[in-house]
Amino acid sequence: MKIKNIIITFVSAIAILFSTSVVSLAKVVGDKIILGAAISLTGKYSSNGVHTQNGYNMAVDRINDMGGIKVGGKTYKFDIIYYDDESNPKRAAQLAERLISQDGVEFMLGPYSSGLTKAIAPVTEKYGVPMVEANGASRSLFTKGYKYLFAVLAPANLYLDVAIETAVELNGGKGVRIAQAFEQDAFSQDVRLGILDAAERTGSKIIIDDKLPKELNDMAATLAKVKAVKPDVLVVSGHTKGALTAIRQIAEMKVDVPMLAMTHCDAAKLSKQHGKNSQYALCASQWHKTLTYKDDFFKDGMTYAADFEKLFGYDPPYQSAESSAALLVFKDAFERANSFDQKKVRDALADTNMQTFYGNIKFAEGGQNVDKPMVLFQVMCDDAGKCENKVVAPLKWASAELIHPIPKWSER
Amino acid sequence: MLTLQAVLDGLLLGVLFALIAYGMALQWGVMNIINIAQGDLVILGGYIAYFMYLYGIHPAWGVIVSPIIMYFVGVIIYKLVINKVVDRDLFISILATFGISILFMQLMNFAFGADVVLANSGYGTTMLFDNSVTLPNSKIFSAFISIVFAIGLVIYMKKSKLGRAIRATAQNARAAKILGVDTEKVYAATFGINAALCGVAGALISITFTIHPYMGLPYTIRSFMIVIVAGLGNLPGVAMSGMGLGVFEEFADYILGTEFRIGSVFLLLVLILVYRRFKLSRKREYLK
Numbered sequence: 001m002k003i004k005n006i007i008i009t010f011v012s013a014i015a016i017l018f019s020t021s022v023v024s025l026a027k028v029v030g031d032k033i034i035l036g037a038a039i040s041l042t043g044k045y046s047s048n049g050v051h052t053q054n055g056y057n058m059a060v061d062r063i064n065d066m067g068g069i070k071v072g073g074k075t076y077k078f079d080i081i082y083y084d085d086e087s088n089p090k091r092a093a094q095l096a097e098r099l100i101s102q103d104g105v106e107f108m109l110g111p112y113s114s115g116l117t118k119a120i121a122p123v124t125e126k127y128g129v130p131m132v133e134a135n136g137a138s139r140s141l142f143t144k145g146y147k148y149l150f151a152v153l154a155p156a157n158l159y160l161d162v163a164i165e166t167a168v169e170l171n172g173g174k175g176v177r178i179a180q181a182f183e184q185d186a187f188s189q190d191v192r193l194g195i196l197d198a199a200e201r202t203g204s205k206i207i208i209d210d211k212l213p214k215e216l217n218d219m220a221a222t223l224a225k226v227k228a229v230k231p232d233v234l235v236v237s238g239h240t241k242g243a244l245t246a247i248r249q250i251a252e253m254k255v256d257v258p259m260l261a262m263t264h265c266d267a268a269k270l271s272k273q274h275g276k277n278s279q280y281a282l283c284a285s286q287w288h289k290t291l292t293y294k295d296d297f298f299k300d301g302m303t304y305a306a307d308f309e310k311l312f313g314y315d316p317p318y319q320s321a322e323s324s325a326a327l328l329v330f331k332d333a334f335e336r337a338n339s340f341d342q343k344k345v346r347d348a349l350a351d352t353n354m355q356t357f358y359g360n361i362k363f364a365e366g367g368q369n370v371d372k373p374m375v376l377f378q379v380m381c382d383d384a385g386k387c388e389n390k391v392v393a394p395l396k397w398a399s400a401e402l403i404h405p406i407p408k409w410s411e412r
Numbered sequence: 413m414l415t416l417q418a419v420l421d422g423l424l425l426g427v428l429f430a431l432i433a434y435g436m437a438l439q440w441g442v443m444n445i446i447n448i449a450q451g452d453l454v455i456l457g458g459y460i461a462y463f464m465y466l467y468g469i470h471p472a473w474g475v476i477v478s479p480i481i482m483y484f485v486g487v488i489i490y491k492l493v494i495n496k497v498v499d500r501d502l503f504i505s506i507l508a509t510f511g512i513s514i515l516f517m518q519l520m521n522f523a524f525g526a527d528v529v530l531a532n533s534g535y536g537t538t539m540l541f542d543n544s545v546t547l548p549n550s551k552i553f554s555a556f557i558s559i560v561f562a563i564g565l566v567i568y569m570k571k572s573k574l575g576r577a578i579r580a581t582a583q584n585a586r587a588a589k590i591l592g593v594d595t596e597k598v599y600a601a602t603f604g605i606n607a608a609l610c611g612v613a614g615a616l617i618s619i620t621f622t623i624h625p626y627m628g629l630p631y632t633i634r635s636f637m638i639v640i641v642a643g644l645g646n647l648p649g650v651a652m653s654g655m656g657l658g659v660f661e662e663f664a665d666y667i668l669g670t671e672f673r674i675g676s677v678f679l680l681l682v683l684i685l686v687y688r689r690f691k692l693s694r695k696r697e698y699l700k
Binding site for chain 2: 042043044045046047048087181184210211212213215217218219220221222224225227228239240241244245248249252253254268269273274275410
């Protein structure tokens with residue numbers, strides 16, 4: 001009996017030793033560079049979490065198939081350890097801790113949403129783990145002085161200021177009257193700050209400034225005010241719920257505004273769910289497949305969209321495209337650093353200056369991408385009721401002309 | 413005109429709230445159970461109408477199909493969980509229904525995805541006073557259907573055998589049992605009727621607003637509040653307080669700003685709870 005116990009103890013000790021040795025090698029095992037990601041696979045962000053994961057997976061396969069990553073004369077392939085953060089910031093922070101301290105991951109990919117990225121960033125920063133994220137746009141992420149956080153997307157405050165600038169331009173350079181309604185969350189409030197800046201810059205006036213509750217399901221009061229004061233621009237940002245509610249109630253209440261600008265039209269499948277009622281809405285987007293940026297891996301937006309659809313059966317939202325771009329950034333940084341030293345990879349990331357199918361990528365001091373403007377698309381429908389999103393601003397990327405002012409409901 | 417718009421919007425919204433609250437008042441009164449999963453039953457009802465819409469059936473038919481399915485969902489929940497806690501402390505029933513609420517949220521998320529969805533009724537808009545007051549016909553339809561169901565249920569409770577048994581059990585469960593009422597069956601039917609009312613309300617919400625797996629709690633809170641204001645077994649009270657809450661919300665939105673809309677509802681709830689604290693401590697009665 002005693003001998004049996006000793007054997008069990010011995011075998012267990014070897015097993016533990018073996019497992020810890022695997023852990024300490026986890027960042028690069030054999031020819032694999034292992035990245036860690038906590039993603040919302042369940043919970044309220046699960047749809048966008050899955051878009052993010054699909055974007056990551058597609059890029060991993062593509063980079064691996066096209067020769068992998070060359071570091072120190074050797075070729076490596078990407079692999080990702082995923083955990084489900086249940087759309088919960090606390091859980092996301094715990095999982096980041098687990099990925100780093102238990103699984104030994106030394107390079108991270110971001111989660112979905114600003115809120116979850118905010119929860120993870122202090123952990124990756126504490127351990128000096130470089131994180132390239134693609135779905136946290138809140139301005140507050142880039143003002144904390146994080147050194148290991150890099151975002152391939154434009155910050156939230158830039159989402160809709162193109163809309164205000166366009167409205168002012170169409171108004172002969174004179175300021176416009178803005179009505180705005182924003183949900184009370186980090187992202188939407190950052191979009192609001194961007195509008196406030198743009199209003200100040202262009203001499204525009206904010207005449208309605210509503211903050212929508214998170215449990216938003218009714219915007220009738222805000223829209224009644226809009227009807228009464230007749231602003232030049234109505235700006236709404238309240239994630240998918242806000243976009244869907246706004247379009248439904250604007251159509252039902254026959255609210256006439258010359259310009260309607262919003263966020264999350266893509267994620268809300270606005271034109272699919274509302275059809276012609278969503279026509280003329282201007283939507284902020286990080287990316288659109290018709291943009292003509294190019295790279296060696298995905299060629300361009302149209303090719304990316306076609307390949308993505310073949311793999312996953314749906315048109316890629318920008319959340320997938322930016323997630324794929326994050327992997328391209330990591331590959332580029334590893335190769336330029338020519339090392340797996342976290343500090344060297346971090347410095348290489350900071351020096352990134354490249355073009356991907358998703359857009360140009362160059363990081364500012366705070367980690368945000370400053371080389372890729374937001375685009376605005378407008379929902380345009382044909383007589384048969386088939387709707388499409390067409391890029392209308394900035395002019396350089398426009399594939400259609402902006403329809404302004406929006407025709408009155410009585411004339412539609 | 414802005415005031416009239418607010419009053420009408422509030423009333424139409426309030427009638428819908430009142431329907432959900434009516435179900436809550438009924439089962440609270442009969443079984444002494446505060447159902448935290450009330451809002452989740454509403455959302456589930458909404459998904460039934462939404463899926464009918466996806467398959468090309470007009471979502472308005474959801475107000476008939478959804479309550480039928482939800483009745484059985486309610487009875488199953490009763491048999492599986494509620495009948496085990498109905499004779500326990502009120503706190504246990506809150507915990508149990510809270511658990512059901514979380515389970516339903518996750519199951520709906522798993523089954524239907526986390527996208528916000530809606531069903532388009534294509535009902536158009538009624539415009540009054542030269543387009544300065546607009547009333548979506550879908551909201552008018554919702555209010556009308558809510559009133560029809562509420563009146564139908566009042567008649568059913570008064571005239572039918574089961575309705576009388578439910579009322580008898582609510583008054584005194586022990587006496588009802590002694591006089592031959594199968595209280596177990598009454599409890600199951602009551603929970604089923606509550607779920608069916610939630611199903612109707614859910615179908616109407618999918619037509620007028622949006623649905624999402626995690627959107628149930630605000631409906632639970634609103635119906636809880638309406639019941640607190642109206643008191644149990646006070647049907648006209650539930651209708652009045654539902655409409656009152658709707659109008660209160662709209663005016664809070666206009667006067668204080670949208671950000672205080674939900675906050676003011678909570679503030680009102682606290683004030684009413686403080687005011688009603690003695691009534692709430694009424695003795696619980698139940699019998700299995």
